[in-house]
Amino acid sequence: MFFKRDKNKNTNDRPGLIVMNRPSSVISEQFRTIRTNIQYSMIDEELKTIVVTSAGPSSGKSTVSANLAAIFASEDKRVLLVDADLRKPTVHKTFNTRNNIGMTTLLTDRSLTLEDSIARTQVEGLYLLTSGAIPPNPAELLASKRINEIIEIMQQQFDMIIFDMPPVLAVTDAQIMASKVDGVLFVIPKGEVKKDHVIKSKELLDNVQAKLLGAVMNKVEKTEENYYYYYGN
Numbered sequence: 001m002f003f004k005r006d007k008n009k010n011t012n013d014r015p016g017l018i019v020m021n022r023p024s025s026v027i028s029e030q031f032r033t034i035r036t037n038i039q040y041s042m043i044d045e046e047l048k049t050i051v052v053t054s055a056g057p058s059s060g061k062s063t064v065s066a067n068l069a070a071i072f073a074s075e076d077k078r079v080l081l082v083d084a085d086l087r088k089p090t091v092h093k094t095f096n097t098r099n100n101i102g103m104t105t106l107l108t109d110r111s112l113t114l115e116d117s118i119a120r121t122q123v124e125g126l127y128l129l130t131s132g133a134i135p136p137n138p139a140e141l142l143a144s145k146r147i148n149e150i151i152e153i154m155q156q157q158f159d160m161i162i163f164d165m166p167p168v169l170a171v172t173d174a175q176i177m178a179s180k181v182d183g184v185l186f187v188i189p190k191g192e193v194k195k196d197h198v199i200k201s202k203e204l205l206d207n208v209q210a211k212l213l214g215a216v217m218n219k220v221e222k223t224e225e226n227y228y229y230y231y232g233n
Contacts, residue, residue: 049154049182051185052184053187055198061167061187062085063094064218065081073126080158081129085164085173087138095119101130107144114154169204178205179208184205186198189219
């Protein structure tokens with residue numbers, strides 16, 4: 001199997017990838033805790049596909065997605081991080097890679113294979129599928145039969161696939177994908193989202209029978225008694 005590597009990538013330039021830049025930090029340890037809790041949350045069921053989303057924008061969900069993918073890869077797993085935010089993609093910036101081919105081109109061009117579209121990252125075991133060009137119809141693409149075929153291929157080649165999605169309240173994209181995966185992780189920035197928005201988001205996910213694994217509360221002020229990231233059921 002051949003995966004493209006971006007030769008222009010600086011191995012030391014990984015903005016936002018805390019678990020690699022500061023592996024001994026409190027935040028990195030909290031991501032390990034999140035990983036463990038996710039693994040035990042569905043111990044009797046296979047868990048290979050996860051959607052990471054939030055109620056609103058600027059929640060830090062893309063940072064959570066990238067670090068969670070890296071921490072799963074550190075367990076000698078083959079992990080694919082997919083930028084399925086086809087409206088405001090950011091994952092390619094975190095990994096300092098190009099975004100000319102990605103999820104959009106894979107969905108619209110059947111001559112492309114998954115191998116053609118994936119980039120190998122500097123993190124051992126972690127691969128990246130960027131968003132590609134921003135399409136005029138993201139929701140329609142994510143609701144197509146083609147996405148089901150692609151997910152099936154991903155599951156055959158990877159131990160874990162993490163989809164970074166747009167906010168639930170903004171568009172229907174996250175709901176669509178939540179109905180296709182094994183579980184959903186919800187990101188809540190402390191003090192920046194209204195309680196009723198979180199409740200409404202959960203209702204929308206419940207409407208598509210999504211399996212909510214839990215929530216990550218981030219942007220928590222660091223003190224002696226708490227951490228930046230907190231995982232809760």
